[in-house]
Amino acid sequence: MPDKEIIPVKKEDRKGPYWESVNEVIDPEVGIGVVDLGLIYQINQDKEGHTTIVMTLTSPACPVGPVLVQQIQDQLQQFPEVSSVETEIVWDPVWTQDRIDPDIRELMFGI
Numbered sequence: 394m395p396d397k398e399i400i401p402v403k404k405e406d407r408k409g410p411y412w413e414s415v416n417e418v419i420d421p422e423v424g425i426g427v428v429d430l431g432l433i434y435q436i437n438q439d440k441e442g443h444t445t446i447v448m449t450l451t452s453p454a455c456p457v458g459p460v461l462v463q464q465i466q467d468q469l470q471q472f473p474e475v476s477s478v479e480t481e482i483v484w485d486p487v488w489t490q491d492r493i494d495p496d497i498r499e500l501m502f503g504i
Contacts, residue, residue, distance in 0.1 A: 431488060441476055466480060
Protein backbone atom coordinates (compact mmCIF):
# COMPACT_ATOMS: atom_id res chain seq x y z
CA MET A 394 0.00 0.00 0.00
CA PRO A 395 1.50 3.39 -0.96
CA ASP A 396 2.28 5.97 1.70
CA LYS A 397 -0.17 8.82 2.04
CA GLU A 398 0.64 11.89 0.01
CA ILE A 399 2.00 14.76 2.10
CA ILE A 400 0.69 18.14 1.06
CA PRO A 401 2.46 21.05 2.76
CA VAL A 402 0.16 23.64 4.30
CA LYS A 403 0.08 26.79 2.18
CA LYS A 404 1.75 29.88 3.60
CA GLU A 405 -1.55 31.74 3.96
CA ASP A 406 -2.95 28.87 6.05
CA ARG A 407 0.02 28.66 8.45
CA LYS A 408 -1.67 30.72 11.12
CA GLY A 409 -1.96 30.38 14.82
CA PRO A 410 0.26 30.04 17.84
CA TYR A 411 1.70 26.62 16.96
CA TRP A 412 3.05 27.81 13.61
CA GLU A 413 4.43 31.01 15.17
CA SER A 414 6.04 29.15 18.05
CA VAL A 415 7.64 26.51 15.85
CA ASN A 416 9.04 29.24 13.60
CA GLU A 417 11.04 30.49 16.60
CA VAL A 418 13.24 27.43 16.05
CA ILE A 419 16.05 28.73 13.86
CA ASP A 420 18.02 26.54 11.49
CA PRO A 421 21.59 27.47 12.55
CA GLU A 422 23.03 26.75 9.12
CA VAL A 423 20.98 29.47 7.41
CA GLY A 424 19.60 31.57 10.29
CA ILE A 425 15.93 31.23 9.27
CA GLY A 426 12.97 29.89 11.24
CA VAL A 427 12.01 26.35 10.26
CA VAL A 428 8.53 27.38 9.09
CA ASP A 429 9.87 30.23 6.92
CA LEU A 430 12.52 27.85 5.62
CA GLY A 431 9.76 25.52 4.45
CA LEU A 432 10.74 22.53 6.59
CA ILE A 433 7.39 22.21 8.38
CA TYR A 434 4.76 20.67 6.14
CA GLN A 435 1.92 20.09 8.61
CA ILE A 436 1.00 20.49 12.26
CA ASN A 437 -1.88 18.20 13.22
CA GLN A 438 -3.57 17.75 16.58
CA ASP A 439 -6.28 15.34 17.66
CA LYS A 440 -8.93 16.05 20.29
CA GLU A 441 -6.78 14.50 23.04
CA GLY A 442 -3.98 16.97 22.32
CA HIS A 443 -1.64 14.52 20.58
CA THR A 444 0.23 16.70 18.12
CA THR A 445 2.08 15.50 15.05
CA ILE A 446 4.61 17.56 13.15
CA VAL A 447 5.20 16.47 9.56
CA MET A 448 8.47 17.95 8.38
CA THR A 449 11.51 17.47 6.25
CA LEU A 450 15.12 18.54 6.46
CA THR A 451 17.27 20.28 3.88
CA SER A 452 19.04 16.95 3.30
CA PRO A 453 19.01 13.44 4.77
CA ALA A 454 22.51 14.12 6.14
CA CYS A 455 21.50 17.37 7.88
CA PRO A 456 23.80 17.48 10.92
CA VAL A 457 21.39 19.59 13.00
CA GLY A 458 18.29 17.52 12.22
CA PRO A 459 17.99 15.87 15.66
CA VAL A 460 18.51 19.22 17.40
CA LEU A 461 15.82 20.89 15.28
CA VAL A 462 13.36 18.08 15.99
CA GLN A 463 13.96 18.35 19.74
CA GLN A 464 13.63 22.16 19.70
CA ILE A 465 10.37 21.93 17.74
CA GLN A 466 8.97 19.39 20.19
CA ASP A 467 10.06 21.58 23.12
CA GLN A 468 8.31 24.60 21.60
CA LEU A 469 5.01 22.73 21.27
CA GLN A 470 5.21 21.16 24.72
CA GLN A 471 4.92 24.68 26.16
CA PHE A 472 1.23 24.76 25.20
CA PRO A 473 -0.99 23.31 27.94
CA GLU A 474 -3.37 21.75 25.41
CA VAL A 475 -0.54 19.72 23.82
CA SER A 476 -0.43 16.34 25.56
CA SER A 477 2.30 14.81 23.37
CA VAL A 478 4.35 15.61 20.30
CA GLU A 479 5.44 13.22 17.58
CA THR A 480 7.64 14.23 14.68
CA GLU A 481 7.38 12.51 11.32
CA ILE A 482 10.34 13.20 9.01
CA VAL A 483 9.41 12.79 5.35
CA TRP A 484 11.46 13.05 2.17
CA ASP A 485 8.57 13.40 -0.25
CA PRO A 486 7.94 16.07 -1.21
CA VAL A 487 11.61 16.88 -1.28
CA TRP A 488 12.79 20.19 0.17
CA THR A 489 14.11 22.76 -2.31
CA GLN A 490 14.82 26.48 -2.05
CA ASP A 491 11.38 27.01 -3.59
CA ARG A 492 9.89 26.06 -0.20
CA ILE A 493 11.49 29.08 1.51
CA ASP A 494 9.04 31.89 2.23
CA PRO A 495 9.05 33.92 -1.03
CA ASP A 496 9.84 37.23 0.72
CA ILE A 497 12.83 35.74 2.53
CA ARG A 498 13.97 33.84 -0.56
CA GLU A 499 14.03 37.09 -2.52
CA LEU A 500 16.09 38.82 0.17
CA MET A 501 18.54 35.91 0.38
CA PHE A 502 18.89 34.94 -3.24
CA GLY A 503 17.27 37.69 -5.29
CA ILE A 504 14.83 35.14 -6.76
